[in-house]
Amino acid sequence: MKIGISGINGRVGRVLKGLIVEHPDKYKDINLIVGLARHAASDLSLQVTTDVDEFLAGVDGVIDFSLPDNFVHLAEVNQQKYGKFIVSGTTGLDAAQMDKIQAIAADVPMLHAGNMSLGVNLLCALVQQTSARLGLDYDIEIEETHHRMKRDAPSGTALMLGRAAAAGRDAEHDDVAVYGRNGADAQRQTGEIGYAVKRGGGVIGAHEVSFYGMSEELTLSHNALDRSLFAEGAIFAARWLKDKPAAGLYSMRDALEI
Ligand SMILES: NC(=O)c1ccc[n+]([C@@H]2O[C@H](COP(=O)([O-])OP(=O)(O)OC[C@H]3O[C@@H](n4cnc5c(N)ncnc54)[C@H](OP(=O)(O)O)[C@@H]3O)[C@@H](O)[C@H]2O)c1
Known part of the structure; x- marks a missing residue:
């Protein structure tokens, strides 16, 4: 072709x-x-x-x-x-x-x-499944790191992961997404999906989705190497x-x- x-x-x-x-x-x-x-x-x-x-x-x-x-x-x-x-x-x-x-x-x-990438798309499926199984008792936070030249934030991959997490809970992603926290009144609300963004150096792409419960934490992650x-x-x-x-x-x- x-x-x-x-x-x-x-x-x-x-x-x-x-x-x-x-x-x-x-x-x-x-x-x-x-x-x-x-x-x-x-x-x-x-x-x-x-x-x-x-x-x-x-x-x-x-x-x-x-x-x-x-x-x-x-x-x-x-x-x-x-x-x-x-x-x-x-x-x-x-x-x-x-x-x-x-x-x-x-x-x-x-x-x-x-x-x-195959790995990230598999990760999306796992995040959706995990989010559905764990429910609102577990707080979902997504962290991503990319090279210093990247323009958009959060990354398209982070948003894919966030949408998969929201879909697992039957939530509307844009209603629950919180992009960075700052200031005196930034306490987490139930059901929020929080995003944290880091930029620097030559990092190709690293993503973590964490599910924080009161007695355990589960983190699913992916690193692009090339x-x-x-x-x-x-x-x-x-x-x-x-x-x-x-x-x-x-x-x-x-x-x-x-
Ligand atoms: N989906 C994925 O798996 C994946 C993975 C990595 C990156 N990305 C995304 O893919 C995009 C590109 O990433 P990158 O790291 O390669 O970025 P980059 O190095 O900035 O490259 C973007 C290229 O687009 C060209 N361009 C911009 N406007 C154009 C226009 N009007 N006509 C023709 N060419 C134009 C630029 O051309 P000039 O050099 O001539 O200015 C530049 O070479 C970003 O949105 C990034 O987030 C996606």
């Missing part, structure tokens, strides 16, 4: 390109033909463009790790003119942008995931999505069937 990478000059985009180019045997079904960037600089091996039409015209599908504005614009142009499948790992979309993606996916097959984890997950998702004839917004849990 002919693939384009949106955000090809980014941290994940570069790893994704390297993986495909350096392992032709493992990825012989993937033909990387074009990259989309803000500052285009083609090399001998690959055409890199800043033009979304040029980017979309020749591909079967797209893998996107960029920024929310670019992801939404790419999806809009694709819906209007091209109808190619899109796998996106871009995080930090606001509610209006997420609504747009949801509407576009009524016409186009799309997979959007705050985290493409960005190829996300790149490999995105290729897995692209292989799965290309055979999906139906439009729709799919998740990594759909692709992994967990």
Whole structure:
């Protein structure tokens, strides 16, 4: 399949390109033909463009790790003119942008995931199960750490975990989420799902979901050790999505069937 990478000059985009180019045997079904960037600089091996039409015209599908504005614009142009499948790992979309993606996916097959790794998606399933079993006697707190360059907070992965925890309790995530605590009147309320965010250095991504009871604590955690984890997950998702004839917004849990 002919693939384009949106955000090809980014941290994940570069790893994704390297993986495909350096392992032709493992990825012989993937033909990387074009990259989309803000500052285009083609090399001998690959055409890199800043033009979304040029980017979309020749591909079967797209893998996107960029920024929310670019992801939404790419999806809009694709819906209007091209109808190619899109796998996106871009995080930090606001509610209006997420609504747009949801509407576009009524016409186009799309997979959007705050985290493409098998381990994190398994962790989501475990968090949902644990939250359902332990109930409101256990306070749920989510802590995440990322590198100093990360823009959005909390991370898309932390939010995925929080939504899984809320779903386990049949709660509306946005009604119970608390983002950081500060000040004289910050006491925890029953049912809250609290988020704590740390930023620094080169940490690729570390997440912990803790369930605090009065006589025991349970913590489920995941550490990303290498960005190829996300790149490999995105290729897995692209292989799965290309055979999906139906439009729709799919998740990594759909692709992994967990
Ligand atoms: N789902 C997952 O598993 C997962 C894992 C890791 C990261 N992420 C998310 O993936 C996204 C990218 O992460 P990253 O660490 O690779 O970030 P990054 O290093 O900042 O890369 C983002 C890239 O997007 C490109 N870009 C931005 N606006 C663009 C536009 N209008 N047109 C074309 N290209 C544009 C930038 O291009 P220029 O370099 O040309 O400016 C940049 O190279 C973030 O949202 C991050 O949270 C998701």
